Amino acid sequence: MELKELKILLQLPESDTSNDAYLEMKLGEAIDWVVRVCGQSFLVNDNLMLPRVAKGVVAQYIAFELQGNHGIKSESIAGMSQTFDSINERESALISKLSQARLRKVRFTPHKRGYDYGPY
Incomplete structure (x- = not known):
């Protein structure tokens, strides 16, 4: 994902370069977060290919x-509105979107077999 595409999604004018350095930094941070949450790299032939x-x-x-x-706060992006009460709420809502799109890899942890009932 490139800065130009991000600006389109955020409905920011491409000609406004006043925040480009900040947006580039946040773009990397956000992509890292999505990759970590999804548990996959989205790399295809060494190119990042985000759905x-x-x-x-x-x-x-x-x-x-x-x-x-x-x-x-409330936001609207491309006709879609969201309200988040906190960072945790925001992350939960965004994780939910990634899960619904089946982009998150489920990690299973093995359960311990047998039970320890302790002394009688």
């Missing part, structure tokens, strides 16, 4: 960061 849903999540993550207020 559309993941790109939308990256944009929403950054939109929240741009807000500067990490309390209650």
